[in-house]
Structures are given as C-alpha cells and as structure tokens.
Amino acid sequence: MALFGSLSTVRAQVKACPAFDLAFDYVERCLRAGSPEAARIAAIPGGATERVELGEGVFALEQAYESKPVAEGKWEAHERYLDVQVIIAGREQMGVVEVSGLRLTEDYRAERDLMFFAAAEPAAILKVRQGGVAVFFPADGHMPSLADGAPALVRKTVVKIPVAALAAAGGGAGGGR
Secondary structure (H helix, E strand, O other): OOEEEOHHHHHHHEOOOHHHHHHHHHHHHHOOOOOHHHHHHHOOOOOOEEEEEEEOOEEEEEEEEEOEOHHHOOEEEOOOEEEEEEEEEOEEEEEEEEHHHOOEEEEOHHHHOOEEEOOOOOOEEEEEEOOOEEEEOOOEEEEEEEOOOOOOEEEEEEEEEEHHHHHHHOOOEOOOO
C-alpha cells in the first residue's frame, strides 16, 4: 500500500535499487532551496507540466496547478509506473484506496499508463504539505491534487518509476536501507 511522510522516512521504507536512488536523489535536489531543480519548478507557470528525464526509464513531471475541490477529483491508478509525488510548495490532500475495490470507467493504459475509476470512499486522506512525499504503487488507487481548504497554487513533482526496473533490481516496499 502507499507510503508517505518526509523524504528520509519514505526512503528508509523501500529497498535500495538504482531506480529509487535516481528518484530520491532528484527529489532531494528539488527540495533544496536554491538548487537548479527547485528554481526550475518555481518558474513553471500555473497549469503547466514539464517532463524531465532522469535515466533508467525514470522521469519526472514537474507541475504547477491550482488544487481542486474533492468533487472535481478523479480516482486514478497506473500499471507500468509507480508515482513518487512530492509537494515542493503549497499543500494538498490525496485520497488513497486499494484499486481492487474500484470500478474502471476510463482506460488509457495502452497510450498513457493511466486508468480512471468511478467515485468511491477513500480508505485514507493524506494531508501533504511542502516537503511531503507519497509513493503510490500499482495497487493504490489515488486521487491527488485536492484542495486542503481553499483551492491554492501547488508546485509539485511526480517521479514515475518503471515497475519493471524495480522487479529487475528486487526493489519495492519493505526491507529498508
């Protein structure tokens, strides 16, 4: 199931492997004030997303957007990639529920490794603030980008890690470092 917390807490919960190391090293730079990564994310205009290749099939989607009311949220999940979602500035809520309990409504797996699901009650609502990290695995239906109070600007990066890279390295949740 999903992992969340500070970068150090989340990093300690996954087995070391090259894909996670790339992702977490990049996240560390994003969270460091004055780094080129932090400056790049701070400069993204609202509503924009920029893709950054990190290597080993790992990439990041750097984003700036207005958080939205829960009523406008959509449950989503992915099969080929897991998400490492990191709030760089602002705050949001993220719903999480086991994907096996959701009903598929839109299937974009072939084109975008993306599935959307019908409305459902979340198993948990994560309140994620600046510096917070959430890792969503293929079994995790998640509803990100939700306002925590009034809608507000959020700056975020979502690192996409290929599931195949984790399987090949024996990585994943558990075991720690």
